[in-house]
Amino acid sequence: MSAPELRLFPKHAGIWEGTYRRIDANGKLIDQWKSRLTCAMLPDRKYHQVNEYMWDDGFKEMLDFGVCPFNEKNELIFENPRLSGKAWESGDSVILIWEYKHRPGMKLFEQIDLIGNDDHRIRVWKWSEGDTFNGITMIEERKVCGQDGIDPQFWVDLPKNRTNGQESRSDN
Template sequence: MKLIRWRMPVLARHAGEWRGVYSHVSADGELIDEHRSHLICLFPDEGEWDYHQTNRYSWADGREETHVFPARYAEGRIWWDTERIEGCAWEIDQRTVCLTWSRKDMPGEYLYEMIQISACNSKRGRTWHWFREDELYQRTLIKEERVG
């Protein structure tokens, strides 16, 4: 078993499959977009990645997207540097993981994310705060349940 499961026990509780809904709202609270999600969070025992996440999104109009986010563990955090994003995540208490990241296709923008997992490890809530030139312009509200 890799070191990450011991050093990041809260994150390790996220292993498995999650289904939920992403609601993107403006800074004023107006709904911009909403879609369903299916995430798979893995901690591979072998290979170069310490953490591997696959996000599948689907919209009511039939659109679908899949994104893969492998990460490495170092210095008490997991670090992403993929075609789509770069950033890191760390634990702050027994239920909370924080992230800061940016999308490579959106220069001048960055996000902060907070994830809370339930004590029973079956539900989680996530919020993203989107900043453009250091000004909040959007939030993403995510409610998920473990399905596997």
């Protein structure tokens, strides 16, 4: 029996721009940065996402999650040198749970929701380490274009532009 059709993930394909706001467990804003996410649905039930982050001080990151497969339960499996996790559709939300490999015990729980005409999305990451709640990251993004608007040169240039490493500013 084949997996049912994906309903939400295809709506997230394209380029999204927005703002991340990291808030500690006491509700204090501790960091903020701009973002540009490039998401593509690929043949053979695969997905590719690249997150570009830009801070006001000029610091930039480009994190490539790699080409990730969907399993038979329609779960998107993330497995790369930086993190391990999965994402799935639940009702009208995409849910993710992942762990950073360089921070044992650190776990993130994310919910993504499309609002308006599916060109505006709101996301929240809930951070935990062991049994400690470390705060949230609130994200608001607008869709700049669909997958057909992604410049093919973006993928060609990606290997020289990505900044994947064990740690990044956005992980803190």
